Amino acid sequence: MQLSVWTYEGPPHVGAMRVATAMEGVHYLLHSPQGDTYADLLFTMIERRSKRPPVTYTTFQARDLGKDTSQLFQTAALDVVERFKPDAMLVGASCTAELIQDDPAGLIENMGLPIPVIPLELPSYQRKEHWGAAETFYQIVRHLADKDRRPSDKSKRRPLVNLLGPTALGFRHRDDILEISGLLDKLGIDINVTAPLGANVADIAKLGEADFNIVLYPETGDLASDYLKREFGQPAVRTVPIGVGATQDFIREVAALADVDPEPMLAEGLSRLSWWSRSIDSNYLTGKRVFIFGDATHAVAAARVASEELGFKVVGLGCYNREYAREIRAAAKLYGVEPLITDDHLAVETAIQEAQPELVLGTQMERHIAKRFSIPCTVISSPVHVQDFPARFSPQMGFEGANVIFDSWVHPLVMGLEEHLLTMFRDDFEFNDGAGASHLGPGHSAPAKQPELVEPANDTEAVWSDEATRELKKIPFFVRGKARRNTEMFAAEQGVSTIELATLYEAKAHYAR
Amino acid sequence: MNAIAPLSAANAVDCAPVLKERGQREVFCGLTGIIWLHRKMQDAFFLVVGSRTCAHLLQSAAGVMIFAEPRFATAIMEERDLAGLADANEELDRIVDQLLARRPEIKSLFLVGSCPSEVIKLDLSKAAQRLGAKHAPHVRILNYSGSGIETTFTEGEDACLASLVPIMPSLAANAPKNLIVVGSLPDIVEDQFRRLFAELGITNVASLPERAVADLPGVGPNTRFLLAQPFLGDTAQALEERGAVRLDALFPFGVEGTTNWLHAAAAEFGVADSHFDAVLRPYQDRATTALAHQRARLEGRSIFFMPDSQLEVPLARFLANELGMRLVEVGTPYLHRRHLAQELAALPAGVMLSEGQDVDKQLDRVRAAKPDLTVCGLGLANPLEAEGLSTKWAIELVFSPIHGFDQAGDLAELFARPLRRRDVLRV
Numbered sequence A: 001m002q003l004s005v006w007t008y009e010g011p012p013h014v015g016a017m018r019v020a021t022a023m024e025g026v027h028y029l030l031h032s033p034q035g036d037t038y039a040d041l042l043f044t045m046i047e048r049r050s051k052r053p054p055v056t057y058t059t060f061q062a063r064d065l066g067k068d069t070s071q072l073f074q075t076a077a078l079d080v081v082e083r084f085k086p087d088a089m090l091v092g093a094s095c096t097a098e099l100i101q102d103d104p105a106g107l108i109e110n111m112g113l114p115i116p117v118i119p120l121e122l123p124s125y126q127r128k129e130h131w132g133a134a135e136t137f138y139q140i141v142r143h144l145a146d147k148d149r150r151p152s153d154k155s156k157r158r159p160l161v162n163l164l165g166p167t168a169l170g171f172r173h174r175d176d177i178l179e180i181s182g183l184l185d186k187l188g189i190d191i192n193v194t195a196p197l198g199a200n201v202a203d204i205a206k207l208g209e210a211d212f213n214i215v216l217y218p219e220t221g222d223l224a225s226d227y228l229k230r231e232f233g234q235p236a237v238r239t240v241p242i243g244v245g246a247t248q249d250f251i252r253e254v255a256a257l258a259d260v261d262p263e264p265m266l267a268e269g270l271s272r273l274s275w276w277s278r279s280i281d282s283n284y285l286t287g288k289r290v291f292i293f294g295d296a297t298h299a300v301a302a303a304r305v306a307s308e309e310l311g312f313k314v315v316g317l318g319c320y321n322r323e324y325a326r327e328i329r330a331a332a333k334l335y336g337v338e339p340l341i342t343d344d345h346l347a348v349e350t351a352i353q354e355a356q357p358e359l360v361l362g363t364q365m366e367r368h369i370a371k372r373f374s375i376p377c378t379v380i381s382s383p384v385h386v387q388d389f390p391a392r393f394s395p396q397m398g399f400e401g402a403n404v405i406f407d408s409w410v411h412p413l414v415m416g417l418e419e420h421l422l423t424m425f426r427d428d429f430e431f432n433d434g435a436g437a438s439h440l441g442p443g444h445s446a447p448a449k450q451p452e453l454v455e456p457a458n459d460t461e462a463v464w465s466d467e468a469t470r471e472l473k474k475i476p477f478f479v480r481g482k483a484r485r486n487t488e489m490f491a492a493e494q495g496v497s498t499i500e501l502a503t504l505y506e507a508k509a510h511y512a513r
Numbered sequence B: 001m002n003a004i005a006p007l008s009a010a011n012a013v014d015c016a017p018v019l020k021e022r023g024q025r026e027v028f029c030g031l032t033g034i035i036w037l038h039r040k041m042q043d044a045f046f047l048v049v050g051s052r053t054c055a056h057l058l059q060s061a062a063g064v065m066i067f068a069e070p071r072f073a074t075a076i077m078e079e080r081d082l083a084g085l086a087d088a089n090e091e092l093d094r095i096v097d098q099l100l101a102r103r104p105e106i107k108s109l110f111l112v113g114s115c116p117s118e119v120i121k122l123d124l125s126k127a128a129q130r131l132g133a134k135h136a137p138h139v140r141i142l143n144y145s146g147s148g149i150e151t152t153f154t155e156g157e158d159a160c161l162a163s164l165v166p167i168m169p170s171l172a173a174n175a176p177k178n179l180i181v182v183g184s185l186p187d188i189v190e191d192q193f194r195r196l197f198a199e200l201g202i203t204n205v206a207s208l209p210e211r212a213v214a215d216l217p218g219v220g221p222n223t224r225f226l227l228a229q230p231f232l233g234d235t236a237q238a239l240e241e242r243g244a245v246r247l248d249a250l251f252p253f254g255v256e257g258t259t260n261w262l263h264a265a266a267a268e269f270g271v272a273d274s275h276f277d278a279v280l281r282p283y284q285d286r287a288t289t290a291l292a293h294q295r296a297r298l299e300g301r302s303i304f305f306m307p308d309s310q311l312e313v314p315l316a317r318f319l320a321n322e323l324g325m326r327l328v329e330v331g332t333p334y335l336h337r338r339h340l341a342q343e344l345a346a347l348p349a350g351v352m353l354s355e356g357q358d359v360d361k362q363l364d365r366v367r368a369a370k371p372d373l374t375v376c377g378l379g380l381a382n383p384l385e386a387e388g389l390s391t392k393w394a395i396e397l398v399f400s401p402i403h404g405f406d407q408a409g410d411l412a413e414l415f416a417r418p419l420r421r422r423d424v425l426r427v
Helices: A012-022 A036-046 A069-084 A095-100 A104-109 A129-144 A173-187 A201-205 A218-232 A244-258 A263-267 A273-278 A280-285 A296-309 A322-335 A345-355 A364-373 A398-410 A416-424 A466-474 A477-494 A501-511 B030-040 B052-061 B085-102 B115-119 B124-135 B155-167 B187-200 B233-241 B254-268 B273-298 B312-323 B341-346 B359-369 B378-386 B394-399 B405-424
Strands: A002-004 A026-031 A055-057 A088-093 A117-119 A160-164 A190-195 A212-215 A289-294 A313-319 A339-341 A359-362 A377-379 B018-022 B044-050 B072-076 B108-113 B140-145 B178-182 B205-208 B223-227 B302-305 B326-332 B353-357 B373-376 B391-393
Touching: A002 B085, A012 A026, A012 A036, A012 A055, A012 A088, A012 A129, A012 A218, A012 B052, A026 A069, A026 A104, A036 A055, A036 B052, A036 B378, A055 A069, A069 A088, A069 A104, A088 A095, A088 A104, A088 A129, A095 B052, A095 B115, A104 A117, A117 A129, A129 A201, A129 A218, A160 A173, A160 A218, A173 A190, A173 A244, A173 A263, A173 A398, A190 A201, A212 A218, A212 A244, A218 A296, A218 A322, A244 A263, A244 A296, A244 A398, A273 A280, A273 A296, A273 A398, A289 A296, A289 A345, A289 A364, A296 A313, A296 A322, A296 A359, A296 A398, A313 A322, A313 A345, A322 A339, A339 A345, A345 A364, A359 A364, A364 A377, A466 A477, A466 A501, A477 A501, B030 B044, B030 B052, B030 B155, B030 B394, B044 B052, B044 B085, B044 B115, B052 B072, B072 B085, B085 B108, B085 B124, B108 B124, B108 B155, B124 B140, B140 B155, B155 B205, B155 B233, B178 B187, B178 B233, B187 B205, B187 B254, B187 B273, B187 B405, B223 B233, B223 B254, B254 B273, B254 B312, B254 B405, B273 B312, B273 B405, B302 B312, B302 B359, B312 B326, B312 B341, B312 B405, B326 B359, B353 B359, B359 B378, B373 B378, B373 B394, B373 B405, B378 B391, B391 B394, B391 B405, B394 B405
Parallel strands: A026 A055, A026 A088, A088 A117, A160 A190, A160 A212, A289 A313, A289 A359, A313 A339, A359 A377, B018 B353, B044 B072, B044 B108, B108 B140, B178 B205, B178 B223, B302 B326, B302 B373, B326 B353, B373 B391
Antiparallel strands: A002 B072
8 A cells, every 4th residue: 555645646547538538439448336436537627628528437336346347337337338439449447346346348349339449458557557558558559550551652652650649638739730730740740640639530440650759758658669660660759849949859859760951940949948048147057956746757858958058057856657767867967967757756755855946846746835935936747737727829749839848947046137136135125035035926836935043954953143143134035035044954964053144155155065 | 485385395396407417527536525524623643554546636626735744534445455455454543543643633633545445345344443443532433435436525424424423422312402413514604503593592503523523413303404505415314314304495505595594494493584684684675685696697598507515506596586697407426316306396497407527528519509608617717618618616615615695695606607707818
């Protein structure tokens, strides 16, 4: 057993729902007890989808157990075919149905339904949501991709690719697809199929016609892509185009496989991020301490952008999906930090507290953690909340994605010029600590006012002298907490009992970076 | 306004045939009750013994992850826990130790059963005894089932409160008469009712649950109780088994329901009708004024209840009788005929009632009837809105203060707001 308060991932059948809901004409028959329908609201409320997810829950109850749960399942299967007339049906069990061992796959096989039926084996007590999505997509591809379809004569057409991995409830998948499709079109490359998001059964059948695959979301697309490589010999691009550098790498890699010239596009300098980051206002971003946590793909991509494109210092890097721990470990090595691979949000909280970042890039979980610590935060990965489905076009990928990233990561920080002004006018009667952090107003993630100095912040015996206290108050409030913590930590290490003016500055020198 | 004399259950003519349906249900399981129960009982922790799905449900139903470390969690079973029950019990003990070490302020711990724990027959009542002995006297360990195979949504609260009844202190046969209001109510509503009872002269009043499990009220043959919620069948039965007597009444929604509910207690506790009328009049007038604002908007509009919380029948009665709404269909997950006898009698004649659900068939009926307002779960609301139908999230009726005189206007407003919004929008 594992004690869990909040979870980063749902059970694997929710992953299957993300795939089924993303597609057209596919229905998912889920053998499950009453209550599992809660998952519908993820799609209708968080993503504001206007249709119910195409999922039928058999809804067995205690009195059905040991009697007619399998009958219930078969009746439901017939109802699905009659009512929804899907082009294909996924069948599987949720965690409870897995325990009663009704064998949905076997039951359905004997029914001779007039549509393709794809049985899913998603072990609920071992696996989680992302894996469930990947496995479901893979099974769909394995069952429905027509093995006789191959790319047509290359000389008579533009290069053709499949975009793999986007699902329902994905972090900015909707906009990423649009951005990357535009980019590929500009490169002179056509899209054969985007899947699962928006694909139907006929689309899946023709996957083999593409020259190669682009895996935008490895967590959900890798298994299918590996299969397509084995079955159709299609190579795959796995560079995830998040950030300017990664987008450029992506373009080169895609262009090489498609045999087109990437240079005109690369020369165009399509992202504003590069100049925005080089402009002098961004000087103050240098060395800002950033803590990054999310799914491995988004976390690794964010670390590169943070480090190379914004000049931040990565002070923490981790992911919750163990399946991609290797990628995180490799990246963590690059930035000289300990990789954090855990799905325990309390461990993440502790790590954030210890790293003392000035910005947190994470999921909705880290947003809440950061809020409590009064650290600015931007969400970069699922699990998602309603705010992660903005009305405006807001991709993470491609050049426009890089622009979005610059804005959404930098805006929560106190602005550079403002930082100077705060220092300059700290004793000004209307521009002081009490006047609020910025134009952002209360309730925003800007640092909260630090409590007055009464007790030491840490459990140390050190007492602040009056002079040191006065000096501490002159330090801008948004870094004062850290100055105080560092000074007290330094005092404790040095065995100093009274913090004098000198102790404050010695500590400052000690912790200078 | 005069007090409404309690209707006798004998008058309760079954209004219409009840359509009983069986099929896919679009409802929450009983675990969901933890979301409001843990806010109510502030010394309690709820540990679900279940799967990742249970944990995911709780955080999805809670909507946002607001609390630093909420007083609920899930012991997620893994592959090795399924191998043998001995191991599962050992694991549970380890988890409870870990939890209690981390949260020393917890005084009561509910072990909450789930679908998987019940299917593998993990005996949580034994576990509660075993762990209770180990952690006594610091922590009291209780258990109930919130599983979807046993409970629908609000039935989780019923199971939780029923689990508290056996540990309520016993009151002697000669103890003074006491009144217990049963059902978790928002603190503000609970306090309003306490003030009203005090004004009426009924002072020996307690609640189940109280704000701390440690403060459970006593129960005995002189205990009378009022159900504040219509979904507390098992809790009522458990109280009756301990000698308490249920006061039959309408449920306290709207002026009619609240008056009738209070009157049941007043009559039992010997409050003179003249005093009752005098005390209630200002509250009734205030509520009537508040309702008048919404009546113009709701009168004559049709409403369809999908089954959700078992609040459907009393709310339908309120909307029909006090706001003039037309009831198309009143669906409820379970119809407790005895507790709802007066409610059913007070419904307009010929109302279509349905019990249980086959969601697709019911949606067909919604589409055919095109009601002005459909009360439904979160999974259905946006899809119906997209089809051009106005909806009210049923779950808001469970989370919001809606009982009593001073909330009557707010309750009506919950139904009026979606209609007003539709009128206002020009996009």
